[in-house]
Amino acid sequence: MSKRIRTAILGASGYTGADLVRLALTHPQIEITALAANSKAGQSMAAIWPHFAPYQLPDLTAAEAVDFAAIDVVFGCLPHAASASLLSTIPDCTVIDLSADFRLKSAETYAQWYGNAHPSPHLLPAAVYGLSEFARDDLVEAQLIACPGCYPTAVLLALVPLLEAGLITPARITINALSGVTGAGRAAKEANLFAEVAEAVHPYGLGHHRHMPEIEQQLGLAAGEAVTISFTPHLIPINRGELVTCIVEMAAGETPASLRAALASRYAEEPFVHLLPEGKAPATRMVRGSNHAVVNVFPDRIAGRAIVVAAIDNLVKGSSGQAIQNMNIALGLPETMGLEAAPLFP
Structure with missing residues (x-):
């Protein structure tokens, strides 16, 4: 794939969203097109996360204000329930959800453990559980990917x-x-x-x-x-x-x-x-x-x-890194692209 992947990261003001931005910045195919955080809408990423000051990034906006017609891949780093309610309305994008909303195949089990009815139970059968090393065949061209919990x-x-x-x-x-x-x-x-x-x-x-x-x-x-x-x-x-x-x-x-x-x-x-x-x-x-x-x-x-x-x-293999690994597989990119960084020590 030579075309840049226009990407929206929803929930960019949280730890998971910020780490996804960090990893996306070094991914050669990702273009960070939109960043959303409803409670911080209108602010710059550098104002919320000072370590992003050297980078040119879109300002934060409300998730509902994102022009999803201009997006190829959406990463949902939102709380459960809020995630499914919004992501279920997004057409024609690859959706990679980092919340718990699409991990469980049973809407009844979800309601039992999360305390509310599932917002989009009709989408559960289509969601691919994205434990990357065990889901490669199912991830290819998947439209809705549920990233496992940490x-x-x-x-x-x-x-x-x-x-x-x-x-x-x-x-x-x-x-x-x-x-x-x-x-x-x-x-x-x-x-x-x-x-x-x-x-x-x-x-x-x-x-x-x-x-x-x-x-x-x-x-x-x-x-x-x-x-x-x-x-x-x-x-x-x-x-x-x-x-x-x-x-x-x-x-x-x-x-x-x-x-x-x-x-x-x-x-x-x-x-x-x-x-x-x-x-x-x-x-x-x-x-x-x-x-x-x-x-x-x-x-x-x-x-x-x-x-x-x-x-x-x-935050990486347990969340944002695995999300990018899943994106790479789904879009036919080298699986390790953008994830080659060695561990930090000390």
Whole structure:
């Protein structure tokens, strides 16, 4: 594709939207045509995000004011419900939604977990669940792409190959997850003040986190049967980064070595997902600021169990980076285009 991709980013004043702008600026095919943020309409991006001062970017506008006839790809970085209500009205664009609105295939399940009726249930069958490494065929020329949540991305990269191969038991999966503060969004919240978050770890969503049905839906598809997980997320005092520790029961005759071998085979040719050397634990510092994911398997002291650990950057591979990866696949571009940046360290 030689023509520049005219792109609108809705919700550009949030962390996810801003990181999408950051990545889009280095993508050789993207032309940032419109930026929307209703609460900041009329302001420049540099006024909201000073690190964009050197760049010529459109001023922020209300999402409803965007001329979608002049847009090829829309990235929706809006809250759930608001996202589907607007995106369902956009014609003739590739729509890549980073909210939760099109991830679940059941409108009833969505209503149960998100507290409101789905705004556009008729679009759910057409939405492609965009876990890039497992959805390439479906993503080609897709018109509506639902980007996975950040926790689901890490968990699914760790466990889907093992369930597909029948190496672990679907009935016994326990996941402890940790995320940086940006995962909670940019809106002012007392619980996210520095003094509240620093020097502490906070479990939340105990027994009822909204990513649970999404994880179960996709693990169930991989296993070929219903999956119910135990999932406990934790807020940790870092800006970006996510790590999941999955305790699994292995199928008869399987070992941590056979689980590692399956992951090694599945991800051998993947540009962004990497099995670490034996004994090396994934850490968020290995992927910070990048679209990479790292994973590894360890023996549990309880016979028959293993520990699978994965780390991603929640704003990149867990959100905006994966959205661009999905766009690249959908439009027939090199999958890594605009995502080649190495992780930041320290």
